[in-house]
């Protein structure tokens with residue numbers, strides 16, 4: 181990237197188009213997810229190399245359970261493989277310095293994956309190079325409902341009054357607590373919608389839509405998205 185480029189602190193990505201990528205090649209949809217998971221690894225590495233602080237990837241939504249059992253199992257297996265890899269890299273003490281976080285409801289997820297997720301978060305919590313958020317069993321509205329419940333429980337315990345509820349308190353009750361909101365949200369594959377991704381956190385995000393399918397997405401595509409972001413005039417409601 182050029183020296184003067186203003187880097188977004190936090191980039192979020194909807195990894196879309198895996199099924200179409202596979203179909204175009206006469207392959208099963210699951211091969212598209214497999215290639216998508218490889219691209220996820222490459223983009224994490226590249227983002228870390230160029231100095232992005234936070235990356236968030238939409239891997240599995242609360243709605244994705246409606247897909248065939250075979251497809252759901254294939255995505256879960258890709259997660260298992262990645263988690264096992266993280267474990268091994270940690271054991272060999274040569275991690276890329278990723279702090280890994282999983283955003284989404286743990287309830288409903290296979291027990292072994294929940295255990296590995298907890299372990300990966302715990303082991304990587306002090307890493308500082310980049311934070312990689314992986315959204316699994318994630319829905320933006322579900323996340324807000326979860327946050328409201330947390331705040332209601334606190335009110336019931338007498339820890340806060342309804343009038344104390346502020347934007348900051350809601351933010352702190354989300355899965356992304358303590359992290360900056362995304363500056364840039366990228367959706368490849370030609371779809372132009374948010375699909376229940378980071379509903380609260382996207383309030384002031386810049387959006388970048390691209391026709392490339394996620395399995396074909398390259399570091400050069402990320403550079404193009406960052407270049408487009410640099411052309412935007414972010415005013416946050418100010419008049420300037």
Ligand code: FPP
Pocket residue numbers: 195196197198199200201213214216217220237238239240241244255258259262314
């Ligand atoms: C959307 O494309 C993609 C998904 C629902 C799954 C994404 C999951 C991965 C890339 C693997 C995750 C693994 C790790 C290790 C993070 P689609 O299937 O809806 O594509 P289509 O619109 O072309 O059918």
